[in-house]
Amino acid sequence: xxxxxxxxxVTLVAIIISLVLISIFIWASGNSFIEVYQTIYKGAFGxxxxxxxxxxxAAPLMLTALCTAIPARxxxxxxxxxxxxxxxxxxxxxxxxxxxxxxxxxxxxxxxFTGALSAGLWILGVGALQYYRGVNETIxxxxxxxxxxxxxxxxxxxxxxxPATLNKPSTHHIGDANMMGVIGESSIHYxxxxxxxxxxxxxFVTSRTTFGFSxxxxxxxxxxxxxxGLNVGKIILVSxxxxxxxxxxxxxxxxxxxxxxxxxxxxxxxxxxxxxxxFLARHNPxxxxxxxxxxxxxxxxxxxxQRRHDLPDASVLVMQGIIFVVILxxxxxxxxxxxxxxxxxxxxxxxxxx
Amino acid sequence: xxxxxISTGEAVLDAFNITKKFGELTALDGVTIRLKPGSIHALxxxxxxxxxxxxxxxxxxxxxxxxxxxxxxxxxxxxQPKDAAALGIGMVYQHFTVINNMTVLENIVLARPxxxxxxxxxxxxxxxxKKMQTxxxxxxxxxxxxxxxxxxxxxxxxxxxxxxxxxxxxxxEPTSVLTPNEADEILQEVKKLSQNNGLAVLIITHKFxxxxxxxxxxxxxxxGAFVGSQTVAETNPxxxxxxxxxEGLDLPxxxxxxxxxxxxxxxxxxxxxxxLDNDGLIAVDDLSLQIYPGExxxxxxxSGNGQSELTAGLGGQRALKNGVIEVDGxxxxxxxxxxxxxxxxxxxxxxLKNACVGNMSVADNMALRNFDLAPNSWFNSFLNFSAxxxxxxxxxTAFNVKTPGPDEVISNLSGGNVxxxxxxxxxxxxxxxxxxxxxxxxxxxxxxxxIRNLIMEARNEGAAVLLISEDxxxxxxLSDRFYVMSKxxxxxxxxxxxxxxxxxxxxxxxxxxAAA
Ligand SMILES: Nc1ncnc2c1ncn2[C@@H]1O[C@H](COP(=O)(O)OP(=O)(O)OP(=O)(O)O)[C@@H](O)[C@H]1O
Ligand SMILES: [Mg+2]
Numbered sequence: 108x109x110x111x112x113x114x115x116x117v118t119l120v121a122i123i124i125s126l127v128l129i130s131i132f133i134w135a136s137g138n139s140f141i142e143v144y145q146t147i148y149k150g151a152f153g154x155x156x157x158x159x160x161x162x163x164x165a166a167p168l169m170l171t172a173l174c175t176a177i178p179a180r181x182x183x184x185x186x187x188x189x190x191x192x193x194x195x196x197x198x199x200x201x202x203x204x205x206x207x208x209x210x211x212x213x214x215x216x217x218x219x220f221t222g223a224l225s226a227g228l229w230i231l232g233v234g235a236l237q238y239y240r241g242v243n244e245t246i247x248x249x250x251x252x253x254x255x256x257x258x259x260x261x262x263x264x265x266x267x268x269x270p271a272t273l274n275k276p277s278t279h280h281i282g283d284a285n286m287m288g289v290i291g292e293s294s295i296h297y298x299x300x301x302x303x304x305x306x307x308x309x310x311f312v313t314s315r316t317t318f319g320f321s322x323x324x325x326x327x328x329x330x331x332x333x334x335x336g337l338n339v340g341k342i343i344l345v346s347x348x349x350x351x352x353x354x355x356x357x358x359x360x361x362x363x364x365x366x367x368x369x370x371x372x373x374x375x376x377x378x379x380x381x382x383x384x385x386f387l388a389r390h391n392p393x394x395x396x397x398x399x400x401x402x403x404x405x406x407x408x409x410x411x412x413q414r415r416h417d418l419p420d421a422s423v424l425v426m427q428g429i430i431f432v433v434i435l436x437x438x439x440x441x442x443x444x445x446x447x448x449x450x451x452x453x454x455x456x457x458x459x460x461x
Numbered sequence: 462x463x464x465x466x467i468s469t470g471e472a473v474l475d476a477f478n479i480t481k482k483f484g485e486l487t488a489l490d491g492v493t494i495r496l497k498p499g500s501i502h503a504l505x506x507x508x509x510x511x512x513x514x515x516x517x518x519x520x521x522x523x524x525x526x527x528x529x530x531x532x533x534x535x536x537x538x539x540x541q542p543k544d545a546a547a548l549g550i551g552m553v554y555q556h557f558t559v560i561n562n563m564t565v566l567e568n569i570v571l572a573r574p575x576x577x578x579x580x581x582x583x584x585x586x587x588x589x590x591k592k593m594q595t596x597x598x599x600x601x602x603x604x605x606x607x608x609x610x611x612x613x614x615x616x617x618x619x620x621x622x623x624x625x626x627x628x629x630x631x632x633x634e635p636t637s638v639l640t641p642n643e644a645d646e647i648l649q650e651v652k653k654l655s656q657n658n659g660l661a662v663l664i665i666t667h668k669f670x671x672x673x674x675x676x677x678x679x680x681x682x683x684x685g686a687f688v689g690s691q692t693v694a695e696t697n698p699x700x701x702x703x704x705x706x707x708e709g710l711d712l713p714x715x716x717x718x719x720x721x722x723x724x725x726x727x728x729x730x731x732x733x734x735x736x737l738d739n740d741g742l743i744a745v746d747d748l749s750l751q752i753y754p755g756e757x758x759x760x761x762x763x764s765g766n767g768q769s770e771l772t773a774g775l776g777g778q779r780a781l782k783n784g785v786i787e788v789d790g791x792x793x794x795x796x797x798x799x800x801x802x803x804x805x806x807x808x809x810x811x812x813l814k815n816a817c818v819g820n821m822s823v824a825d826n827m828a829l830r831n832f833d834l835a836p837n838s839w840f841n842s843f844l845n846f847s848a849x850x851x852x853x854x855x856x857x858t859a860f861n862v863k864t865p866g867p868d869e870v871i872s873n874l875s876g877g878n879v880x881x882x883x884x885x886x887x888x889x890x891x892x893x894x895x896x897x898x899x900x901x902x903x904x905x906x907x908x909x910x911x912i913r914n915l916i917m918e919a920r921n922e923g924a925a926v927l928l929i930s931e932d933x934x935x936x937x938x939l940s941d942r943f944y945v946m947s948k949x950x951x952x953x954x955x956x957x958x959x960x961x962x963x964x965x966x967x968x969x970x971x972x973x974x975a976a977a
Pocket of ligand 1: 483508510511513515875877903
């Protein structure tokens, strides 16, 4: 109870500090920060159109955030979401192209399957390197991002290239019939539903099941986990696989719902932004939904900010960066913040009155 | 009361009327203690009495809610350990704080409260080694701390403080992980320091022997309250134990059932076990032994002869290089299904580090063995939090664990209560095999008696118990037969009734070839 309160308070303080720093940044660029914040709100949540834009961006963020949040439960700091998105998208495209012509429902399912599987194995490799060989998981997952991107580029400019794609070398199209649909009349695709469902499901798994409890023990103290007879290696590998698979699904969604092809749009930074979302949410899958939507909103408002205030394209990245640094720095406040225990003081007040 | 009313006399440190609350729990309630130069002051109290909290308040590690700290009669505000160090107060904490993968020199230099931004190691080595000559214990400065024994580490902790020119030395259970000989050696030197240099010493301990042998004054706390202060000359262990626990405390005697279920099937059988240490060297060397139902087999020996690796190997925390474990004649590996099936329990030493998840609650920690069984879970898959909490409440009452409640984070419990919580977990169910290492480290005498009775009860009900302990008295008191462990081998088998102490001493010192 007190712990959740503390997490909430620390995050709130961190966000306020970030806002102040961002205000200074905006002020330095010669704008009024109040106006810019209004623009951000407008561009993110002001109209139904901006809401759609926000949610479309939030969907992959939820999934990539899980790639950091789930391994974090077993004590690993994995930042390989970007590479997992690329692998997932690449395999989805390969599957979609090669199965094109079969029943669309089956093709879509197969794309989800291979995308999740390949990306899951990709991050599982990170876990295996860490557990069996002692390789630092943060570094290996970061480096694997570059390898994944290199593989994608190699295939996309090489023999998988659709000659018709000139400016942005891409694979062939997976076929319109195989595309993942949108919800009703909106531009929001079913990736959002997948993201929300996976967040809820993994929240349930991590907080309510015995497997989630084993993950918590493993993350808290691996020696104790071994004493309890838990298969620490398996728990680490499964967690990494789940995280990777989620990010892989983000890649599948990007291919099957947005671009129809695998190309460099896959490494547009969703993986990295997902790390920020996971840390903001303190690796709680339920909180990820909320923070993914907030960050999706900031990203969605980038265009409007550019047009209205002449802020450069990279402003959104600067803001994300500021929030990230402040969030990481705010870790030092844990255990030091003096949160008055409201319940207790009430009680003593009652006692005193009596 | 006002601070003007205190007469400080010749005290160097006064902690006056200290009150400290953690949430609803009052850990200290108006406690006063006075330290004089050249004298050793012992602080006694049951587990959770508030001893560590009191000294942490003095050190500025906690801010007391009420009360003052006076140094040389002047009130000081000590907000962090640095402030205490500046006033010449040094403390050795209940758990080791030396850094294992650094050298002795590095550890000594890093202990200084203010470090220059550039350290001239060559010069430091000269300064430190010169100063070392005036110290009661000697160290090679470039030795890696990980290669030191527990006793040597404790000496280093003390040296680290002495190097800072302190006037007050606080020791929180400095001897709980040491053998009596090591403890005596250290305490003798501390006593000399205090007599010759006028050092004021405050020592927390659970051992009356040490209080009677080395201290000049003693203060007793009970449930956060001050019970009394006496000079050691006018007191005795009976008075002290009554002050600690209240009147009318009768410790039940250890009851060893004579009638033994005689079985020729060993319950726990270790066959040719070899286990490596962290550096990949053989720590447990081709060890074999059998334990029959209803038997406690002790393993005595000086720490660092493979005991912790053996415990870790039997607990699944360390891989076996060679050999097999058999339970009831079946090959056994310490994985969850086998552990539960054979009701096999292991309690390693230093439970907070080896057997707990520090940032999880007491209830969760108590459920580590059976969170996936009914009633703690449904279908072995879904947690039943209310059952986990209910079960832990039962254990907290049955084992008398002092905690604000089942939801308290376990690392907030006092050292002895962490031990109790873990013991509660390991001994709560019907036990078939029990491996237990130094179960009484850091426990007060009542808890020691409770725990030993529980171990004996498990044995009387037919469990096989392997007791790995550095406390020879404990081994002699509890075991049906015992071995001495030296350099990874069991070298001497004996029964408590026909011990030959010189023989054992020789075996412990490693002057004996494998006899088993
Ligand atoms: N940081 C903390 N937060 C909450 N409660 C605490 C904290 N530290 C100590 N306590 C509680 O205060 C009480 C006194 O603890 P303390 O560590 O001072 O006991 P102790 O006398 O040193 O016992 P032991 O002999 O077992 O070491 C205990 O009930 C403990 O649970
Ligand atoms: Mg203590």
